[in-house]
Amino acid sequence: MNSAKYIWMNGEFKAWNDAQTHVLSHTLHYGNGVIEGTKAYKTAKGYAIFRLNDHTKRLKESAKMTLMDIPYSVEEMNQAQIELLRRNEFQGDNVYIRPFAFLGYGVMGVYHKNAPVETVMAAWEWGAYLGEEGMQKGIKLKIVSMTRPANTSNMGKAKATANYLNSQMAKYEAIDCGYEEALLLDDQGYVAEASGASFFMVKNGVLITPPNDNSLESITQKTVIEVAQNMGIKVERRRISREDVYVADEAFLTGTAAEITPVRIIDAREIGCGARGEMTEKLQSTYFDIVFGRNKEYEHYLTYI
Numbered sequence: 001m002n003s004a005k006y007i008w009m010n011g012e013f014k015a016w017n018d019a020q021t022h023v024l025s026h027t028l029h030y031g032n033g034v035i036e037g038t039k040a041y042k043t044a045k046g047y048a049i050f051r052l053n054d055h056t057k058r059l060k061e062s063a064k065m066t067l068m069d070i071p072y073s074v075e076e077m078n079q080a081q082i083e084l085l086r087r088n089e090f091q092g093d094n095v096y097i098r099p100f101a102f103l104g105y106g107v108m109g110v111y112h113k114n115a116p117v118e119t120v121m122a123a124w125e126w127g128a129y130l131g132e133e134g135m136q137k138g139i140k141l142k143i144v145s146m147t148r149p150a151n152t153s154n155m156g157k158a159k160a161t162a163n164y165l166n167s168q169m170a171k172y173e174a175i176d177c178g179y180e181e182a183l184l185l186d187d188q189g190y191v192a193e194a195s196g197a198s199f200f201m202v203k204n205g206v207l208i209t210p211p212n213d214n215s216l217e218s219i220t221q222k223t224v225i226e227v228a229q230n231m232g233i234k235v236e237r238r239r240i241s242r243e244d245v246y247v248a249d250e251a252f253l254t255g256t257a258a259e260i261t262p263v264r265i266i267d268a269r270e271i272g273c274g275a276r277g278e279m280t281e282k283l284q285s286t287y288f289d290i291v292f293g294r295n296k297e298y299e300h301y302l303t304y305i
């Protein structure tokens, strides 16, 4: 991975290599940590962070769900991210920001109430999550054997590190089978989400994406729904079965890192024409116009540093 000059840790800027933790940190053993994935793009007026407040608020809410008390307000953490980008003096087109909180050193055993909460904001330059070629031509997606855990035994709406064991196993299986990304069903057999992105499909001109009953409340998914509706596209949020997916006219994944990535094949079936679809391309180019500050209508989602 790329590195940068500084990482913000517990209120201080530290040199990249000095932001360390003890090997007996609680989260390393029991998996209670919360993360965000936020992105800044180099606009004509310098870097702008996309939907900064929404991401930081989700971090705070994930922590509340998993009973971690982050000792900083959303506003303080927003400011830390702005300052982090300023100090790091990035050059590239875009920067990925990873705010997170984890339980540090000092307590062993599952009961975590007395474990210290460590808060960190890191940022680095990161290329296209599913590859440059995937952004143009589409990727191969596999519905994997791993399903999202039932809501009775998991908190899928928390962006919690523990949830990514499920994602990791799913992604590994997909890649091992020659695909590029995993699509997970929920415990009822309906589409939940990809290992690190949300799922959309197009059928007869209608854009369809599942509700967040068993998936992260995605910020990009929300953005794409808003943008599509403003373009006059009919959007349905409903459960999607495996069969629906196979006969979709178009499909794509969305996420802060995945942005809008077209899907060309799902489980050996070509989707539509087996390339990036027309509506996908339109939404993709609009999304890039928005994040790069070229669309005035969505300027309120940008925080210029």
Ligand code: PMP
Pocket: 037, 167, 193, 194, 195, 196, 197, 198, 215, 216, 217, 218, 219, 220, 221, 254, 255, 256, 257
């Ligand atoms: N689902 C999962 C499991 C994810 O990790 C992500 C990436 N954060 C998403 C969906 C997309 O969320 P967002 O659009 O808020 O980045």
